[in-house]
Amino acid sequence: MQRDTSQRRAIRRALEAAGRPLGALEVLEASQADAPGLGIATVYRNIKALLKAKEISEVQLPGEPPRYEAAGKDHHHHFRCDRCEKVYELGGACLPDLKNALPRGFKVSSHEVLVHGVCAACARK
Amino acid sequence: MQRDTSQRRAIRRALEAAGRPLGALEVLEASQADAPGLGIATVYRNIKALLKAKEISEVQLPGEPPRYEAAGKDHHHHFRCDRCEKVYELGGACLPDLKNALPRGFKVSSHEVLVHGVCAACARK
DNA sequence: CTATTTTTGATAACGTGTTATCATTATCAG
């Protein structure tokens, strides 16, 4: 990642502007506004480069290909809309009494929460 | 699923005995004790049949192929050991104030929690 | 501006997990 290309700028910008994790195809689509003709290979290449540079981070959800979001956010969880399948960011609200729920001898290093439901945009319809 | 084969019995038994979600290969391995010569195709076939019959249910974790567990358990979450990569069942301890964390207009239908860490067996070593 | 070298886009190839195929074996109704 040594040259500053319009494609990479578009991809970076799309991920920052989204405010929610995007999958590779969502990145492609969102970036094509700024970078016409952008190809999927370039998206994957740049996602990998931006991950290595820690500008973005990977968000894995059960049973789905990875999504990516701007790096450096505070601890948060995600909401996945059952209708449009978009994933949103959830601030605050974390786990309370994890320790009590654990079998003896188990040690926690991290956790993740995924909330399913219908987002505001879809509920409106 | 009309005939009662030793293979299907072995698979059912392995999933019940495990007490934790097993992946397809774990099912294969665990079942081969009771059903020598068992093949992976039969495992996949029977997993599908048992799912349809609602005897087992699918457990999806981020970035991993599905696991399966006996159906009909109470609401619970899972713990994945970073070392041995086994997944355990966690009883109790559920989310508190989900509603407050949601953006306006979002509706929750369900949620899932995954705890990462080291299991008792691995911590001992 | 030019030469060098990275990056790109199209697409073939890949890896992993799962499903289809098909000849053989096992179950079970009669």
Added chain:
DNA sequence: CTGATAATGATAACACGTTATCAAAAATAG
């Protein structure tokens, strides 16, 4: 017990997301 047929095991084929290949285009140093 026997015939009909469902189920099995080996393995080829598939699906999907991702990576590799390579000629052409674009970025940067000088």
